Amino acid sequence: MARTLVLGIESTAHTASVGVASSGGRGGAFRVLSNRSAVWRPPKGGIHPREAANAHAESLPGLIRGALGDARAKARDMSAVAFAQGPGLGPCLRTGASAARALALTAGVPLVGVNHCVAHLEVGRALLGCEDPVLLYASGGNTQVIAFAGGRYRVFGETLDIGVGNMLDKFGREAGLPFPAGPAIERLASRGSKLLPLPYSVKGMDVAYSGMLTAALQMRRDGERMEDIALSIQEVAFAMLVEVAERAMAHVGRDELLLGGGVAANARLVEMAGTMARERGAESFVPERRFCVDNGAMIAVLGAMMLGAGVTTPVGGSAVRQRFRTDEVEVSWR
Ligand code: AMP
Numbered sequence: 001m002a003r004t005l006v007l008g009i010e011s012t013a014h015t016a017s018v019g020v021a022s023s024g025g026r027g028g029a030f031r032v033l034s035n036r037s038a039v040w041r042p043p044k045g046g047i048h049p050r051e052a053a054n055a056h057a058e059s060l061p062g063l064i065r066g067a068l069g070d071a072r073a074k075a076r077d078m079s080a081v082a083f084a085q086g087p088g089l090g091p092c093l094r095t096g097a098s099a100a101r102a103l104a105l106t107a108g109v110p111l112v113g114v115n116h117c118v119a120h121l122e123v124g125r126a127l128l129g130c131e132d133p134v135l136l137y138a139s140g141g142n143t144q145v146i147a148f149a150g151g152r153y154r155v156f157g158e159t160l161d162i163g164v165g166n167m168l169d170k171f172g173r174e175a176g177l178p179f180p181a182g183p184a185i186e187r188l189a190s191r192g193s194k195l196l197p198l199p200y201s202v203k204g205m206d207v208a209y210s211g212m213l214t215a216a217l218q219m220r221r222d223g224e225r226m227e228d229i230a231l232s233i234q235e236v237a238f239a240m241l242v243e244v245a246e247r248a249m250a251h252v253g254r255d256e257l258l259l260g261g262g263v264a265a266n267a268r269l270v271e272m273a274g275t276m277a278r279e280r281g282a283e284s285f286v287p288e289r290r291f292c293v294d295n296g297a298m299i300a301v302l303g304a305m306m307l308g309a310g311v312t313t314p315v316g317g318s319a320v321r322q323r324f325r326t327d328e329v330e331v332s333w334r
């Protein structure tokens with residue numbers, strides 16, 4: 001099989017990132033040749049889509065040049081240009097899509113629009129060797145449990161309100177922690193000692209986090225130690241995630257768990273997921289941090305898989321899809 005080179009552009013939220021992946025050639029394996037990112041951080045408050053998009057517009061040309069340079073390739077060497085078509089914030093998505101269209105048209109190569117959530121799963125399959133995992137995707141904006149069933153990636157459980165990372169960041173913002181708050185909460189939690197009663201909100205296969213956010217903020221006003229609140233948030237929030245992931249594994253009969261999303265950088269979540277998997281005779285896979293957070297490499301990897309199955313996206317059909325659902329993707333590459 002000839003070697004395929006695909007450049008992938010990620011810009012669904014606060015991260016602009018460009019990666020180059022190869023597939024085929026000797027061994028047929030996927031390799032990441034480059035992955036360059038620029039993370040936009042709000043000066044204060046939450047993410048402002050227009051401002052993040054402006055930052056992406058400024059950083060993308062340099063990221064593309066850098067990623068091509070790292071891969072020792074030119075744009076015209078690419079077999080295709082892939083981009084995250086959704087889900088995500090409209091202005092951010094459109095900025096990445098415009099860059100992808102411009103690059104594909106000048107290089108004279110096809111465009112491949114990919115689903116961001118599916119990319120989080122496929123990068124694990126491509127690089128870690130798990131075959132058919134249940135993905136626990138825990139990031140800022142998204143919290144989903146996804147598995148392949150009946151020819152599609154299906155969402156078995158998800159948050160009914162805010163993403164788990166969003167909950168951590170909102171708590172952190174009110175509590176004066178730096179953004180993003182996940183790492184700061186993890187450090188605080190390591191010095192916590194008391195488990196405080198936060199609402200454990202699992203409904204069937206779904207989770208909800210806004211009640212926990214309100215309760216944790218109230219505990220802070222009541223004078224509980226930040227270390228103990230942080231520990232309690234982690235224990236309860238992650239136990240909820242692990243419970244729904246386990247239920248999905250039992251339901252679809254899978255013995256592989258894959259973590260993805262920025263929250264998967266948390267050692268306590270990794271530990272809890274690993275314990276659950278081990279206790280049911282399953283295996284847990286955690287990508288390197290740079291492939292857990294939003295990254296262009298995973299877009300390139302999924303783009304290469306789709307291209308291999310003959311899937312491309314005509315420029316006329318490349319409008320972004322802010323609410324692109326995981327189960328809308330027709331999976332023809334596996
Ligand atoms: P993503 O949306 O996938 O780019 O991931 C960003 C989210 O991951 C933010 O909400 C961060 O607070 C969260 N995050 C990053 N590192 C950690 C960590 N060590 N523990 C918990 N959450 C984290």
Ligand code: MG
Nearest residue numbers: 139261293294
């Ligand atoms: Mg993501």
